[in-house]
Amino acid sequence: MTPILKVEDLHVYYGGSHVLQGVSMELERGMTAIIGRNGMGKTTLVNAIMGLAPTRAGSVFLEGARITGLPPYLIARKGIGxxxxxxxxxxxxTVDEHLRFAARPVPGGWDAEKVYGLFPRLRERFRQSGTNLSGGEQQMLAIGRALVTNPKLLIxxxxxxxLAPVIVDxxxxxxxxxxxxxxxxxxxxxxxxxxRAVSDQVNVMLTGRFAYQDSFEALMADHALTHQLIGVG
Amino acid sequence: MNQVFIILMNGITYGGLLFMCASGLTLVFGLMQVVNMSHGIFYLVGAYVGLTVQQRTGSWLLGILTGGIVTALVAFLLKISLFERVLGDSQRETLLTLGINLIISDVILAIFGGTPRNVVAPERIRTSVDLGISRYPLIRILILIIAVAEGIALFLLIRKTRMGQYIRAGVDNKDMTAALGVNIKLVFTFVFLLGGFLAGSSGVLGGTYLSFTQGFDATILTYSLVVVIIGGIGSLGGAALGALMVGLIDSITKATIPNLSMISIFGALMVVLAFRPNGLLGKGAKR
Incomplete structure (x- = not known):
C-alpha cells in the first residue's frame, strides 16, 4: 500500500546553514509524532512539506504523487491541512469567515457546522475577530480552519x-x-x-536528521536513548 | 465665510480624488508588500487615454471607462511580465517600478508633448451649483460622489465577498492563506488589475478639473504614498481617512501659507507615525 506521506532524503538550506540534512519518513494512517528540542528543524520540515520552505534536494510524495516544488496552494489542495x-x-x-473562506466541502466531510458542534465556544463568538479568542480557542479555530479543507493528511x-494543561487535555x-x-x-x-498520549509512532529529530523512528513505547523504555535525544529520562 | 467654505470643500473633494487613486495603491502595498512606484504614472496613463478617447468620441464617460480599463491592462501586463520576477526583493521592486515610471513618462512626452492638458467635461457638468453658503463647481461635487460610491463598493467587495476574504487574509498572512489552498498569485493579479483601473479612472476624473502634464505623476504618487502611510498600509478605511486629512491640509495651507503646504503634509505624516507607527488604521492598531 502506498504511504499517505513519504519524505525522501530531504535537504533544506537557509542561507549557508544546512537545516534539514537528509530527512526521510513514511507514514500511514493514524497519528505520528515528530519530537525534538528547539531548533532541530521540525518546523522547517513542516514548511518544506507545505512548499513554504525551498528544498535543495529530495522529494515529498503525497499518496505516491510527487509534490515537491509545487506552490503551497496546490499542495494544500492535493490534501494537506x-x-x-x-x-x-x-x-x-471573523471566526466564521475562518471556517468558510477556504473550505473545500466534500459530502459527509468537515464543514463549519461540524466544527461548531465540536467547539461550541467558537459558535458563540462567530462574528468576532479571530484574535479576540483565548489561546485555546484560537488553537481550535486553527485546527477547524484546516479541517474544513477536508485534508487527507493534517499536520x-x-x-x-x-496552552494551560486543562486545555491540552x-x-x-x-x-x-x-x-x-x-x-x-x-x-x-x-x-x-x-x-505520547495521542501517538503511537514517533520520529525524533536531532540537528536536521531523524535519530529515531519507531514506536513511542520502545523509545520511552530506553532511558539512555531518551536522555541522549531529547534530554529527559 | 464663503472663502472658508470653498477652501474646506476643495480639501474634501481633493481628498476624494486622492482616495480614488490611493485605494488601489494601499491594497497592492498591503497584499503584495510591493512599493509600486508606478502608481503615479498609472494615473497619468489613465488621464491621457481618457483625454484621447474624449477628444475622438466626445464622450466623457467613455473616456473615464477606457482610461480605467487601458490602465488596468497596462498594470496587468507589467505585473505578469516584469513585477513577478522581482517580487519579494524590495530594492529591485522599487528600481523596476521607478524605471517603468521614467519610461512611460518619456513616452507620454513624445506623444503628447509637455503642455498641461485638461479633460473636457460635457457642457451640462461645466457649471456650478448653489450649496446654500456658496456656489460650487459641479464637477468637484461629482468627483466626491463618485469617490464615496467607489469607497462603498470597495468596502462591500472587501467585507462581503469571497474575494474580499482572500484579500484580507492575504494582507494578514500571505503564506498561511496559500497554505489553505488559496491561489494568492491570482488574488494579487486581481488586486493589481483593480488598482490599475482605480488609478487610471481617477486620472481621467482628476484631469477634468486639475490640469495634468508629464511630471504630475510624481505629485500624485507622493500624495498617494502619504495617504497610504497615514491611513495604514492595506487599510481602505485608513486610506479614506488619510485622503481626507491630506486633502484638507493641502487645501487649507495652499490658501493661507502656500510655501508651507508640502511641509505641513509631511509634518502631519510625522505626527501620525510618532503616535501610530503603523498608521491610523494599520495592522497593530486597534480596528
Missing amino acids: YVPQGRKIFPSL MDEPSEG QLISFCETLKQTDMALVLVEQNLTFA
Whole structure:
C-alpha cells in the first residue's frame, strides 16, 4: 500500500546553514509524532512539506504523487491541512469567515457546522475577530480552519504551545476523535506527555536528521536513548 | 465665510480624488508588500487615454471607462511580465517600478508633448451649483460622489465577498492563506488589475478639473504614498481617512501659507507615525 506521506532524503538550506540534512519518513494512517528540542528543524520540515520552505534536494510524495516544488496552494489542495506553529489566526477575519473562506466541502466531510458542534465556544463568538479568542480557542479555530479543507493528511505544528494543561487535555480528547476518522495525522510537539498520549509512532529529530523512528513505547523504555535525544529520562 | 467654505470643500473633494487613486495603491502595498512606484504614472496613463478617447468620441464617460480599463491592462501586463520576477526583493521592486515610471513618462512626452492638458467635461457638468453658503463647481461635487460610491463598493467587495476574504487574509498572512489552498498569485493579479483601473479612472476624473502634464505623476504618487502611510498600509478605511486629512491640509495651507503646504503634509505624516507607527488604521492598531 502506498504511504499517505513519504519524505525522501530531504535537504533544506537557509542561507549557508544546512537545516534539514537528509530527512526521510513514511507514514500511514493514524497519528505520528515528530519530537525534538528547539531548533532541530521540525518546523522547517513542516514548511518544506507545505512548499513554504525551498528544498535543495529530495522529494515529498503525497499518496505516491510527487509534490515537491509545487506552490503551497496546490499542495494544500492535493490534501494537506496545515495548522501552523503560533496558530496564525487572521486578525481581519471573523471566526466564521475562518471556517468558510477556504473550505473545500466534500459530502459527509468537515464543514463549519461540524466544527461548531465540536467547539461550541467558537459558535458563540462567530462574528468576532479571530484574535479576540483565548489561546485555546484560537488553537481550535486553527485546527477547524484546516479541517474544513477536508485534508487527507493534517499536520499540526506545536498545537499545545502556550496552552494551560486543562486545555491540552481537551486537545488530547479531540485528537482521539480525529484518529477515528480516516485522516492521517502528524503532530509536531515539544510536549512529550501530550505527544505520547495521542501517538503511537514517533520520529525524533536531532540537528536536521531523524535519530529515531519507531514506536513511542520502545523509545520511552530506553532511558539512555531518551536522555541522549531529547534530554529527559 | 464663503472663502472658508470653498477652501474646506476643495480639501474634501481633493481628498476624494486622492482616495480614488490611493485605494488601489494601499491594497497592492498591503497584499503584495510591493512599493509600486508606478502608481503615479498609472494615473497619468489613465488621464491621457481618457483625454484621447474624449477628444475622438466626445464622450466623457467613455473616456473615464477606457482610461480605467487601458490602465488596468497596462498594470496587468507589467505585473505578469516584469513585477513577478522581482517580487519579494524590495530594492529591485522599487528600481523596476521607478524605471517603468521614467519610461512611460518619456513616452507620454513624445506623444503628447509637455503642455498641461485638461479633460473636457460635457457642457451640462461645466457649471456650478448653489450649496446654500456658496456656489460650487459641479464637477468637484461629482468627483466626491463618485469617490464615496467607489469607497462603498470597495468596502462591500472587501467585507462581503469571497474575494474580499482572500484579500484580507492575504494582507494578514500571505503564506498561511496559500497554505489553505488559496491561489494568492491570482488574488494579487486581481488586486493589481483593480488598482490599475482605480488609478487610471481617477486620472481621467482628476484631469477634468486639475490640469495634468508629464511630471504630475510624481505629485500624485507622493500624495498617494502619504495617504497610504497615514491611513495604514492595506487599510481602505485608513486610506479614506488619510485622503481626507491630506486633502484638507493641502487645501487649507495652499490658501493661507502656500510655501508651507508640502511641509505641513509631511509634518502631519510625522505626527501620525510618532503616535501610530503603523498608521491610523494599520495592522497593530486597534480596528
